[in-house]
Amino acid sequence: MQSSAAFDIVRAGWRSGRLAHSYLVVGNPRTEGGTFARRVASMMLCEEDPQRAPCGSCSACRRVESGAHPDVLVIEPEKASRRILVGAIRPDADNPPGSRRFFLEWANQKSFEGGWKIGIMLFADRLNEQAANIILKTLEEPPENTCFLLVTDRPDEMLPTIISRCQRLDLASGRTPPAEPWRSRVASILSEHSPRSVLRTAATASRLAAVFDEIKTLAEEENEAEIRARSSADPDHWSAPSKDDMKAMVKNREKEKRAAVYQAMQDWYRDIVALSAMPPGSQDPPLFFPEFRDALAERAANVSFRVASRLPEFVQEMRSRIEDRNINKYDFVFSHWLAWMP
Numbered sequence: 001m002q003s004s005a006a007f008d009i010v011r012a013g014w015r016s017g018r019l020a021h022s023y024l025v026v027g028n029p030r031t032e033g034g035t036f037a038r039r040v041a042s043m044m045l046c047e048e049d050p051q052r053a054p055c056g057s058c059s060a061c062r063r064v065e066s067g068a069h070p071d072v073l074v075i076e077p078e079k080a081s082r083r084i085l086v087g088a089i090r091p092d093a094d095n096p097p098g099s100r101r102f103f104l105e106w107a108n109q110k111s112f113e114g115g116w117k118i119g120i121m122l123f124a125d126r127l128n129e130q131a132a133n134i135i136l137k138t139l140e141e142p143p144e145n146t147c148f149l150l151v152t153d154r155p156d157e158m159l160p161t162i163i164s165r166c167q168r169l170d171l172a173s174g175r176t177p178p179a180e181p182w183r184s185r186v187a188s189i190l191s192e193h194s195p196r197s198v199l200r201t202a203a204t205a206s207r208l209a210a211v212f213d214e215i216k217t218l219a220e221e222e223n224e225a226e227i228r229a230r231s232s233a234d235p236d237h238w239s240a241p242s243k244d245d246m247k248a249m250v251k252n253r254e255k256e257k258r259a260a261v262y263q264a265m266q267d268w269y270r271d272i273v274a275l276s277a278m279p280p281g282s283q284d285p286p287l288f289f290p291e292f293r294d295a296l297a298e299r300a301a302n303v304s305f306r307v308a309s310r311l312p313e314f315v316q317e318m319r320s321r322i323e324d325r326n327i328n329k330y331d332f333v334f335s336h337w338l339a340w341m342p
């Protein structure tokens with residue numbers, strides 16, 4: 001997704017009144033990520049004809065650019081700790097009230113100039129956990145006419161609960177999805193899913209569970225092949241790993257491969273979110289699965305944007321059920337969530 005394509009998605013949402021409350025902007029905060037966030041802020045505050053916003057030259061645009069607009073708050077990590085701490089979010093012992101603009105206070109205040117407020121957090125992956133927990137609720141239900149842009153190039157280091165509350169925009173130009181065997185399988189399975197039929201939901205769940213079973217077999221085979229290769233490369237110094245080590249090795253391999261499946265599911269539902277955010281008749285946003293465009297559009301048309309924007313969160317939930325709680329009744333977990341998902 002090129003940065004201009006991501007911008008088109010936000011602009012279309014803005015013009016049609018279907019802006020997400022919070023965006024996760026994936027790009028370098030020092031370069032394209034930060035620039036993108038400021039450009040979105042300018043677009044929302046520009047005094048020119050909305051069709052031409054951001055004009056880049058009106059007073060609002062110039063103040064956003066120079067950091068002087070009171071309705072744009074940019075926060076970033078403290079220099080010393082290189083973290084975003086609670087003191088940036090709300091007053092604490094080291095940061096008495098009035099000593100700075102606090103993220104939460106600012107968010108809950110009225111707009112200074114009567115328009116939108118845009119809260120930009122650079123290096124959002126450096127939010128410490130306590131600070132992250134404080135802003136969760138605000139991200140989910142921001143004050144009126146307030147939009148948050150969380151910018152990071154390390155989304156994997158962020159709390160899933162934060163990520164799931166944001167619409168994700170990947171700026172990296174020419175981002176190509178990882179080529180792996182599961183990706184198109186997952187898309188084709190999901191393209192036949194429908195929550196309206198219990199049978200279809202069960203079928204989807206068992207087909208996805210079958211992918212995980214295959215992954216298990218493949219992980220075992222790969223592991224054995226690697227051990228054979230290592231033992232024959234240096235037979236004198238090689239000692240066979242213990243049964244427990246073997247198990248752990250296979251488990252890690254499985255986990256890595258399953259990550260690709262979750263990624264494919266996330267991308268599938270992100271496509272639905274992106275399509276559901278577009279006003280009717282507008283051009284398609286760039287899709288992860290353009291080959292399934294019609295199937296995706298049909299789902300997007302039948303789901304409200306509010307529900308659609310939570311779908312990636314549901315995938316995250318499935319993932320944490322299976323991975324964090326070590327549940328291996330995969331089809332059970334899948335069918336539980338898929339009953340609610342288009």
Ligand SMILES: [Zn+2]
Pocket residue numbers: 045046047048053054055056057058059060061062
């Ligand atoms: Zn302007």
